[in-house]
Amino acid sequence: MKSVEIAVVGAGPAxxxxxxxxxxxxxxxxxxxxxxxxxxxxVKQTHKFFGSARQEAGTRGVVIARRLGQAVREQAGIDLRLATTVLGYYSDKVLYLEEPDRLAKLQAERAIFATGASERMLIFGNNDRPGVYGAGAVQTLMNVHGVMPGRRVLMIGAGNIGLIVSYQLLQAGVQVAAIVEAAPRIGGYLVHAAKVRRAGVPILTGHTVKEAVGEEAVEAAVIWRLDEQWRPVPGTEERVDCDVICLATGLSPLGELMWQAGCRMAYVPELGGHVPWHDDDLRTSHEDIYVAGDASGVEEASAAMVEGRIAGLAAARSLGHDRDVEEKLGEARRELAALRAGPTGEKIRRGLESLRQGGDGR
Amino acid sequence: MSAETRRPEDRGPSGARRPGPSEALIRTGLPSAEDLERVRPSAERLTHGAVAVLECFQRIPCDPCASSCHHGAIAAFADINDLPSMDAERCNGCGLCVARCPGLAIFIVDEHHAPGEALIKLAYEFLPLPARDQVVTALDRAGREVGQARVVRVQRPKEKTDTPVVWITVPKDLAWTVRHIKVEVSHGA
Incomplete structure (x- = not known):
């Protein structure tokens, strides 16, 4: 069986x-x-990133993917395994891998799970009709495969994903009928909201989708208003013609491997759902397992990249590596704290506080 | 997605307290008159020609505008979440920040470009790009058609992933209204 010092699971930003x-x-x-x-x-983020120069601010996600990918390919000592799924983590620090044509085992002194998050579904009538998509699928179709998902889209959710994907749809020449948001406020960055507004897309806060219309496929959506207690108001139904209903209603961290490995998990709504308990080094309750990115709590990709650096440095340090490791860790921790210091970081700060209050996790 | 319970009191780098985005802006995505008034350069400065208008109202972790400015008009950020702090006297309206702002929230306005005519430089990330001298539809912040604009220059970036900047002229009374354009896709042949 092959062995390495550190196995990283997931090749996203973290x-x-x-x-x-x-x-x-x-x-x-x-x-x-x-x-x-x-x-x-x-690879599907065609918008420019925020943050500071250290997190590639002003650079489009797709360009960052190219740069990081190239750096990984050029760096010596990295065993790159694409098209390979980790099936489980077992005692003796062994990962089971499903490769394209065989099963394999890999022994790793430390594992870093950077498995990301999955999209949340929304319950409404006829939500199984063809034409109801997740925002991630719409982005993959458009930005990876060059396929228009439809002609006229109703976007559900005015967080950053809903706003950004709406803008990308407009850039691809697709109409966006409206962005519907259940909360009374726009959740995403207001500069993203301004971009879609001046392109003529209304943002309807305090509204949700009641049902999809259409037998064979989506032909329209019925939306309605929500009151202050988030209850639908009968009589406010409105029909919106569209052939795509795109759901950007939030993400849930993907923690299955860490559940299975026996990490202590906690449900923290501010972090998107169940996440592994972890310390400032991104170490979980399992001393050989680290977590980074959305799997540790849903946040922006700029934060995921800094978390990845911290987990990578801390895992290497735990094995005795030290190339100015403390200094680099300190720098990364300061960057992460700065990213989260403002009002848009309040939710994640609250979530981490609540996670930490759950004890040391061991 | 969760409803935030209170409106953040925003600080500029100088430490001076600056109000956060208006309720209207948070609900609709459209800045209120008060939001806009806060970022409008002084009447005196406007008489001196092109100047950057930073329509950035919310504290988010983002600072590329400061390093994009070669004239020191946008102060370095003490906290990356600060709102940008602009010294309009040092701004010459070059527009480097327009192409650099990840939020596409910066516009250059020259109220005195020509008699009765204002110049606006705006970031434009749609295809096709307009041609010089093309007349395009002028849109306001809500995407409403408010008139026509003439394209006087199109700054194409060196890298195709960078942001083009389009210079348009509009009637002077629309200098604070027009913030986007619609370029008709030609179906000719």
Missing amino acids: GLSATLAAAGQGASVALIERDEHLGGQL
């Missing part, structure tokens, strides 16, 4: 950053990715 940080410390690293390409969700 996993790529973790891999580079750990390999930069001189650790041997295996990077395992289910998809056939590196970058995770970054």
Whole structure:
């Protein structure tokens, strides 16, 4: 059985950053990715990132994916395993891998799970009709495969994903009928909201979708208003013609492997659902397992990249590697704290506080 | 997605307290007159020609505008979540920040471009790009058609992933209204 010092699971922004940080410390690293390409969700992010220069602010996600991917390919000591799914983590620090044509085992002194998050479904009438999509699928169709998902879209959710995907639809020449948001306020960055507003898309806060209309496929949606207690107001129904209903209603961390490995998990709504307890080094209750990115709590990709660096550095340090590791860890921790310091970081700060109050997790 | 319970009191880098985005802006995505008044350069400065208008109203972790400015008009951020702090006297309206702002929230306005005519430089990430001298539809912040604009220059970026900046002229009374354009896709042949 092959063995490495550190196995990183998932090659999105967090996993790529973790891999580079750990390999930069001189650790041997295996990077395992289910998809056939590196970058995770970054490959469909055609908008420019926020943050500061250290987190590639002003650069489009797709360009960041290319840069990080190239750095990983050029860095010595990285065992890259694409199209490979991790099936489980077992005693003796062994990962079971499903490769394209065989099963394999890999022994790793430390594992970093950067498995990301999955989209949440929304319950409404006829939500199984063809034409009801997740925002991630719409982005994959448009930005990865160059396929228009439809002609006229109703977007559900005015968080950053709903706002950004609406803008990308407009750029692709698709009409966006409206953005519907159940909360009384726009959840995403207001600069993203301004971009879609001036392109003529209304944002209807305090509204939700009641049902999809159409037998064979979506022909329209019925939306209605919500009162202050988030209850639908009968009589406020409105029909919106569209052939796509796109759901951008939030993400849930993907923690299955950490559940299975026996990490202590906690339900923290502010972090998106069940996440593994973890400390400032992103170490979970299992001393050989680290977590980074959305799997540790749903947040922006710029934060995921910094978390990846921290987990990679900390895991390498725990194995005795030290190339100015303390200094680099300190720098990364300060960056992460700065990203979360403002009002838009309040939710994640509250979530982490609540996670930490759950004790030391061991 | 969760409803935030209170409106953040925002601070500029100088430490001076600056109100956060208006309720209207948070509900609709459209800045209120008060939001806009706060970022409008002084009447005196406007008489001196092109100047950047930073329509950035919410504290988010983002600071590329400061490093994009070669004239020191946008102060370095003490906290990356600060709102940008602009010294309009040092701004010459070059527009480097327009292409750099990830939020596409910066516009250059020259109220005195020509008699009765204002110049606006705006970031434009749609295809096709307009041609020089093309007349396009001028849109306001809600995407309403408010008149026509003439394209006087199209700054295409060196890298195709960077943001083009389109210079348009509009009647002077629309200088604070027009913030986007619609370019007709030609179906000719």
